Amino acid sequence: xxxxxxxxxxxxxAALSAQAQHVFDVQTKKLGAPVSSTMxxxxxxxxxxxxxxxxxxxxxxxxxxxxxxxxxxxRAFGNIEVKTDGPFERCPHYVVLSNPGHRExxxxxxxxxxxxxxxxxxxxxxxxxxxxxxKGNSQIRVQLINESTMGEHQEFVQQKLDxxxxxxxxxxxxxxxxxxxxxxxLRIFLSSGNPAALDxxxxxxxxxxxxxxxxxxxxxAQALEDMHPGVFxxxxxxxxxxxxLDTRYQWKNTIxxxxxxxxxxxxxxxxxxxxxxxxxxxxxxxxxxEFFQLCEDIKAEPLPVLSVGLACQFQNGExxxxxxxELQPFIDDCLDLIEFANGPADSKWGKIRAEMGxxxxxxxxxxxxxNEQWDTPYFDRLKPxxxxxxxxxxxxxxxxxxxxxxxxxxxxxxxxxxxxxxADLVDEHFYRPEAWFLGTxxxxxxxxxxxxxxxxxxxxxxxVFAGEYAxxxxxxxxxxxxxSLYEAAFMTGIERNADIVEMATYAPLFAxxxxxxxxxxxxWYDNLRMFKSVSYYxxxxxxxxxxxxxxxxxxxxPADAKGKKLIPVAGQEGMDxxxxxxxxxxxxxEVVIKVxxxxxxxxxxxxxxxxxxxxxxxxxxxxxxxxSMDDENxxxxxxxxxxxxxxxxxxxxxxxxxxxxxxxxxxxxFRLYRIKK
Numbered sequence: 001x002x003x004x005x006x007x008x009x010x011x012x013x014a015a016l017s018a019q020a021q022h023v024f025d026v027q028t029k030k031l032g033a034p035v036s037s038t039m040x041x042x043x044x045x046x047x048x049x050x051x052x053x054x055x056x057x058x059x060x061x062x063x064x065x066x067x068x069x070x071x072x073x074x075r076a077f078g079n080i081e082v083k084t085d086g087p088f089e090r091c092p093h094y095v096v097l098s099n100p101g102h103r104e105x106x107x108x109x110x111x112x113x114x115x116x117x118x119x120x121x122x123x124x125x126x127x128x129x130x131x132x133x134x135k136g137n138s139q140i141r142v143q144l145i146n147e148s149t150m151g152e153h154q155e156f157v158q159q160k161l162d163x164x165x166x167x168x169x170x171x172x173x174x175x176x177x178x179x180x181x182x183x184x185x186l187r188i189f190l191s192s193g194n195p196a197a198l199d200x201x202x203x204x205x206x207x208x209x210x211x212x213x214x215x216x217x218x219x220x221a222q223a224l225e226d227m228h229p230g231v232f233x234x235x236x237x238x239x240x241x242x243x244x245l246d247t248r249y250q251w252k253n254t255i256x257x258x259x260x261x262x263x264x265x266x267x268x269x270x271x272x273x274x275x276x277x278x279x280x281x282x283x284x285x286x287x288x289x290e291f292f293q294l295c296e297d298i299k300a301e302p303l304p305v306l307s308v309g310l311a312c313q314f315q316n317g318e319x320x321x322x323x324x325x326e327l328q329p330f331i332d333d334c335l336d337l338i339e340f341a342n343g344p345a346d347s348k349w350g351k352i353r354a355e356m357g358x359x360x361x362x363x364x365x366x367x368x369x370x371n372e373q374w375d376t377p378y379f380d381r382l383k384p385x386x387x388x389x390x391x392x393x394x395x396x397x398x399x400x401x402x403x404x405x406x407x408x409x410x411x412x413x414x415x416x417x418x419x420x421x422x423a424d425l426v427d428e429h430f431y432r433p434e435a436w437f438l439g440t441x442x443x444x445x446x447x448x449x450x451x452x453x454x455x456x457x458x459x460x461x462x463x464v465f466a467g468e469y470a471x472x473x474x475x476x477x478x479x480x481x482x483x484s485l486y487e488a489a490f491m492t493g494i495e496r497n498a499d500i501v502e503m504a505t506y507a508p509l510f511a512x513x514x515x516x517x518x519x520x521x522x523x524w525y526d527n528l529r530m531f532k533s534v535s536y537y538x539x540x541x542x543x544x545x546x547x548x549x550x551x552x553x554x555x556x557x558p559a560d561a562k563g564k565k566l567i568p569v570a571g572q573e574g575m576d577x578x579x580x581x582x583x584x585x586x587x588x589x590e591v592v593i594k595v596x597x598x599x600x601x602x603x604x605x606x607x608x609x610x611x612x613x614x615x616x617x618x619x620x621x622x623x624x625x626x627x628s629m630d631d632e633n634x635x636x637x638x639x640x641x642x643x644x645x646x647x648x649x650x651x652x653x654x655x656x657x658x659x660x661x662x663x664x665x666x667x668x669x670f671r672l673y674r675i676k677k
Contacts, residue, residue, distance in 0.1 A: 022605045024555050026582045029611035032550035033499035038231040038301050040543035041505045045237030047268045048511035053114030056286035057215045059203040060111050065093040066263040072279050078107025086199050087168040090262040094199035097190040108189040115514040116183030118527025124206040128172045130199040131163045138163040138196040141189040146181050163196050182527050200259045214258050219530050225298040227540045231503045232300040234291045239267045240305050240371040241312040248307050254287025275517045292362045305368030308381050331388045338393050366397045374403030374410050379417040386421050397424035406430035407448050419461045427467040433474040437486040439571050451493030451570040451579050457500045466504035479520040482629035484534035488670040489596040492581035498550050531638035547583025547592050593673045597665040607661040620646045624669035
């Protein structure tokens with residue numbers, strides 16, 4: 001775990017139990033429901049420049065000149081011409097640099113990257129270009145520059161590249177930087193009299209995640225691996241739907257040679273005019289093959305989501321959607337994707353996977369059909385998809401959706417429909433304020449809010465996939481410590497109900513500090529730096545300590561005068577803002593207990609570890625903050641708030657020497673305990 005480890009002693013006297021206001025019992029002997037290996041995972045959507053400009057390692061914007069405005073991202077100068085008969089069918093544009101007509105004039109291009117190009121001292125960068133010299137050998141000069149420098153030279157790295165063929169050919173050079181520049185640009189000069197034709201101009205760090213040439217930004221991908229996710233949902237989100245069907249995310253356009261993947265208009269480009277990015281497109285360089293590959297790298301089950309033939313229902317009327325008799329291509333996309341992921345290397349789509357470098361199947365088990373859709377238009381369209389997938393691939397688990405609401409008439413209607421169609425999982429989305437996550441909200445408005453949400457769910461229907469959720473602070477919708485703590489409290493209910501909840505993923509995942517449109521988000525970055533939000537650490541603490549089976553953790557109901565009724569610890573009245581859950585980890589033989597204190601005062605607790613005897617050590621991991629509850633990690637202070645490791649001694653009580661854990665839980669904190677059974 002990539003955490004700041006601070007060794008601290010949390011030893012407490014046994015007398016603490018006498019003053020403890022809250023006593024919990026954990027049944028350590030009887031194992032409850034299995035905890036799914038997919039329980040805690042990641043959801044990726046290309047929002048906030050999460051792909052191009054983020055996780056995808058490409059540093060050049062509009063590298064194939066396919067943006068509707070050909071030179072968006074570029075500054076062209078001199079004698080330059082755009083042509084459309086290039087070597088790649090689905091990316092036909094390219095440029096021809098020709099003699100500017102005078103020895104003191106220049107022809108060339110300059111690329112701004114994504115909010116600049118981040119370059120680090122001592123690091124190597126692979127420049128590549130498809131090029132030809134139509135009239136004999138040509139030459140270009142490739143530079144990394146700081147245009148605003150007060151130094152004599154704008155360029156700080158430069159190398160010449162000879163173009164030696166009149167046929168299209170890929171050329172590469174490696175540039176090593178002698179300085180760090182977070183806002184560099186790429187400049188190309190024509191340095192010979194003969195013209196040069198250029199296409200797919202690319203710049204990658206050599207040191208990508210796993211060292212791949214069409215690779216991922218290393219620090220961001222490593223952060224995903226470090227969370228130890230059980231599932232990875234991709235590629236969205238609303239981009240699966242598209243503002244219009246022709247701009248929906250189409251997986252078949254994202255595979256094969258990267259140079260021939262067509263540009264797509266990102267659904268988030270013009271969604272918010274108050275945070276508008278006219279240059280937000282998808283190069284598809286990070287495509288379905290790369291997503292499957294990433295899932296394999298980080299040991300997460302892939303969960304792709306495909307279109308059900310509906311454009312975004314928020315943005316469109318019925319006429320924008322595919323009609324019922326037009327669904328076959330969308331159904332084929334689902335069936336063909338399963339073959340691409342799981343089929344043999346000699347099948348039509350499995351062969352493409354093999355040619356891309358992965359002859360073995362990816363063993364995909366889940367498929368989402370439709371994102372956040374609702375009502376009859378969705379229910380009717382989903383039926384033929386379910387029938388087709390069940391007929392050909394009966395072992396694939398189908399994930400349907402209950403729509404964009406966490407409760408209400410349409411939510412209930414969605415669950416009824418998913419049960420009728422026998423979906424394996426139902427994707428629920430909830431971006432709600434503090435009161436919802438704490439369960440203190442208006443129950444007439446939010447009947448299933450808080451950590452008790454899933455206690456009353458029907459156990460005979462589909463499983464739950466909490467596919468998008470985050471606590472959105474009322475009046476302060478940004479990442480801060482307080483809302484992250486409430487997410488931790490809510491997640492005790494996910495863990496306690498592992499028999500019905502199979503997976504959960506916080507959303508959104510990524511955001512560029514200069515290119516965001518939605519917050520809060522799990523991981524933030526600029527061109528060179530990144531930080532993990534407190535919500536990331538909450539998710540990581542759960543994911544790395546999910547255990548294998550639920551253990552019953554109860555307390556006496558404060559409202560029961562006889563003191564006999566046992567209830568879960570879920571922030572109910574009289575519990576002083578405490579939430580708790582427990583699991584057993586059969587791989588380590590440890591009992592794992594998670595307790596969240598959402599009150600403004602420290603809370604003494606006693607945990608009776610029933611059927612466990614003897615003194616023993618409890619390893620702890622604590623997330624707490626002594627500053628403002630609005631505080632958060634930042635680029636300047638990336639580890640301001642991180643989990644801290646420690647230990648405390650469990651004592652014994654009574655003739656049976658039962659093991660007891662006594663602790664004084666700090667105000668507004670999340671602490672987990674691991675105790676060898």
